[in-house]
Amino acid sequence: METLRERKKRRTRESLLRAALELFTTQGYERTTVDEIAAACEVSQRTFFRYFAGKEDAAFAVQEMTEALFLSALRARPPHEAPMEALRQAVLQDWESIRETVESAVPMELYLRMYRTIESTPALLAAHLRRSTAVEETLARLLAEREGVDVDTDPRPRLAVAVFGGVIRVTERQWCLGRDFSLEAVRSLTASYLDQVSSALQGNWRTN
Template sequence: METLRERKKQRTRDALLRSALELFTTQGYEHTTVDEIAEAVGVSQRTFFRYFAGKEEAAFAVQDMAEARFVAAVRERPPHEAPMETLRQAVLEGWDGLSEAIEAVVPVELYVRMYRAIESTPSLLAAHLLRSAATEETLARLLAEREGVDVDADPRPRLAVAVFGGVIRVTERQWCTGDDFSLEAIRELTASYLDQVGSALTGNWRVT
């Protein structure tokens, strides 16, 4: 059972995270200092560093949580599922729990604004791509283990994850630039875009 001390620490961390994301998205990541984040919550810089190694860790905290939940969901999928179906169901069925987890920390609208800030800030975008590559490697190795293949000899796990990751990036960008930030909107976009992968890769796109 969570103690009073643990709840207080979680509230402080959540407050620092919300403060950081609000400042990053209103005045810019590069122009925001740790002191400003801590001051907005009424704590010291030292307290900030008890919870986050630095600004970058705070900037990606919610995304890291989301990616960790997705990897866990993939691990829990039934072993008989084909790899792409496993990825598809893990993301589509996981949106409900993920949305609740995000809302428990920050509003979804702030999460969306932070995603836009990452996309428009060179240093954050570079870090995001590195983090995404690491997550994709984890997923590829997980799929290889599930299927009983050698990830370094068989290209299929990495190819499947690369295609899936590309679809998710396109989906998130479309969702974040639209007007509907609802759970249903991103679920529908994700399903629709995943359904188009086959024809996009093998079909003829020319309009006659």
């Protein structure tokens, strides 16, 4: 049972997170200050730093939640599934859980807007790619453990994750360039691109 103190802390953090993402997506990440985020919630800068290490930490807070959900989903996949299929099912199977996880922190519409802001902001995109590298290493080690191989001597876990990560990056970019910014559109595009991995890598691209 959540105590009154814990509930108050959670609400303060959620309020700061919403304010940060709203400011990042409306006036720009670089132009937003910690003071402005704190002021929007009528708290001190010191209070902001109790919950977030800085602006970047706030910018990726919800994404961290969805990444943790994905890692948990991958760990739960049946052991008989091939690695690429396990990755595919982990990201696509329980889409409603992603929605619930996001909406437990911020409105889905704000999260999706922030996604596009990350793609269009050089500092955030660089941070996103850096963070993605760390997540991919975690995934590679998880796959190696799952398949009973040594990640440091067997290249397959990192190769599989590199292919998977590449597909996700293509999906993110194409979705940000499109007109449908819904969560369903992201899922549909992700499924479509993952389905083409095998033919793209092994098939003949020529039509004549």
